[in-house]
Structure formats: structure tokens, C-alpha cells
Amino acid sequence: MDWGKGSYEPTAADLLPAARELVTAANIRPGEHVVDVGAGTGNVALLAADLGARVTAVEPAARLREVIAETALDRDLTVVAGNAASIPLPDSSADVILSNFAVIFAPDPAAAIAELARVAKPASRILLTSWQPGVLSQLVGVILAAVREVTGGALGTPFKWHDPTALSELLDPHAFAVSGTTLELDIVAASAEDYWETRIAAHPLGIETLPLLEQAGRLDEVRKRVLQTIADDWITSTGQVRLKAQYLLATAVR
Numbered sequence: 001m002d003w004g005k006g007s008y009e010p011t012a013a014d015l016l017p018a019a020r021e022l023v024t025a026a027n028i029r030p031g032e033h034v035v036d037v038g039a040g041t042g043n044v045a046l047l048a049a050d051l052g053a054r055v056t057a058v059e060p061a062a063r064l065r066e067v068i069a070e071t072a073l074d075r076d077l078t079v080v081a082g083n084a085a086s087i088p089l090p091d092s093s094a095d096v097i098l099s100n101f102a103v104i105f106a107p108d109p110a111a112a113i114a115e116l117a118r119v120a121k122p123a124s125r126i127l128l129t130s131w132q133p134g135v136l137s138q139l140v141g142v143i144l145a146a147v148r149e150v151t152g153g154a155l156g157t158p159f160k161w162h163d164p165t166a167l168s169e170l171l172d173p174h175a176f177a178v179s180g181t182t183l184e185l186d187i188v189a190a191s192a193e194d195y196w197e198t199r200i201a202a203h204p205l206g207i208e209t210l211p212l213l214e215q216a217g218r219l220d221e222v223r224k225r226v227l228q229t230i231a232d233d234w235i236t237s238t239g240q241v242r243l244k245a246q247y248l249l250a251t252a253v254r
């Protein structure tokens with residue numbers, strides 16, 4: 001899937017507070033080499049560069065790499081094509097590896113973690129964020145369940161990126177000790193319809209999946225179910241949407 005399609009930017013704005021938490025928790029020192037994996041529009045990379053780090057932003061989507069490069073201006077920030085399982089950097093070259101809701105999309109979690117460990121220096125830290133099960137997985141689940149029904153796709157067992165024990169199993173063999181803390185992000189939209197348009201229909205995931213539902217005549221029904229799920233629990237008295245999404249901030253140190 002190409003995360004450069006549609007408009008990822010409203011979601012990037014939603015995730016900025018989590019990027020700030022991630023960068024703060026990383027305790028970055030000036031001059032450190034920080035690698036932001038799955039950098040998107042550069043939420044984490046830009047914050048790290050502003051702390052005086054030398055930053056490499058790794059991002060698979062060409063359009064998003066252009067957005068970062070245009071925003072970076074004179075910061076010490078290099079943008080490269082790559083993904084979590086294929087990072088174009090030498091062994092033992094990063095002091096800090098950060099990934100804000102991005103490594104979680106790697107199709108082979110063990111291969112991704114092995115690649116992060118390869119790039120990390122012997123004394124280094126890796127910090128990741130990942131969603132806890134909750135409202136976002138519920139909303140995405142409505143769409144993906146319908147897509148599976150339409151395409152006949154199989155339901156795999158997703159890796160539990162939000163579970164420190166599961167993360168430890170991947171990181172222990174690379175001599176990283178994992179700890180985690182659960183935080184909460186407020187996602188605000190003007191209305192349920194605005195949430196659908198800006199966070200689902202125009203989001204790269206929506207661009208990828210909604211045409212399949214439309215072709216199968218299922219789009220209206222799925223849209224109604226998503227709007228109802230939001231209306232049931234997440235509308236304020238003024239009609240605003242305010243989703244409370246919990247996430248794990250995991251820190252791995254060696």
C-alpha cells in the first residue's frame with residue numbers, strides 16, 4: 001500500500017502529540033544519530049533534528065519523502081527510501097531508532113526488528129509506539145472485515161506490537177531489554193462525517209480499500225456502521241468527535 005496516496009496529513013497532525021512523547025522519552029542528545037523509521041511527513045524526524053540530532057528519516061512512500069524534504073529546510077535531516085526490514089544504513093550506525101506507529105505495519109515483525117537491531121549501535125535505544133486495542137482498531141476492523149468478506153481474503157494473526165512481552169520475544173535475542181508505558185491520544189474532528197472524510201475516506205488506507213467496497217455495493221452500509229460506532233460513544237455535547245486512543249510507548253535499551 002502506498003501511504004503517499006490520498007491525504008495522510010490530517011492523521012499526521014493527530015499523531016504529533018505521540019511523536020512529542022516518543023522524542024521526549026528518547027532523551028536525545030545533540031549530535032546523536034537518530035533514525036526515524038516510517039517517518040511519514042516527518043513528525044518525529046523534525047522534532048529530533050530540532051534537538052540537535054543528526055537525523056535520517058526512512059520512509060517507503062515517495063510523496064511523503066518529498067514532504068519531509070520540503071519541510072526540513074536547513075535542519076541536519078537526510079531523507080531516504082526504505083522500510084523497517086530494509087534500511088539503507090550501515091551496521092551499528094544509529095544511537096537512537098524511533099518509530100511512531102510505523103514499524104507496526106511491517107509484514108514480517110521479526111525481520112523488521114532484526115533490521116533495527118543491525119542498524120543500532122551496541123549501546124543504543126529503540127523506541128516505538130503502537131495502538132492498544134480500542135476505538136481505532138474497532139473502526140478499522142469494521143472496514144477490514146467487510147473488505148475480507150468482499151475479497152475472500154484470509155484473517156491472519158496480527159503481531160501484538162502493543163504487548164511488551166511479545167516485543168521482548170523479538171528484541172531479547174538482539175540483547176535489548178524492553179519496558180513500556182501506556183499513554184492516551186485525543187483525536188478530534190468537527191463531526192462524525194468530518195472524521196469519515198478526513199481520517200478514513202481520504203486516508204491512504206481508505207484510498208486502498210473503499211473502492212473495493214463501493215464496487216461490491218457495500219460502501220454505504222460500512223460508512224453507516226462506522227458513523228454509528230462513533231455516534232454511540234465518541235460525540236461530545238457540541239457534536240464534535242473526540243476519540244480517546246490508547247497506545248504503548250515501548251523503550252528497548254542495550
Ligand SMILES: C[S@@+](CC[C@H](N)C(=O)[O-])C[C@H]1O[C@@H](n2cnc3c(N)ncnc32)[C@H](O)[C@@H]1O
Pocket residue numbers: 003004011012015016019037038039040041042043044059060061064082083084085099100101102103105106107
Ligand atoms: C501511521 S503512519 C506514521 C507516520 C509517522 N511516523 C507519523 O508520526 O506521522 C505509518 C507510516 O509507516 C510507513 N510504513 C508502512 N509500511 C512500513 C514498513 N514496512 N516499514 C516502515 N514504514 C512503513 C508508511 O509509509 C507511513 O508513513
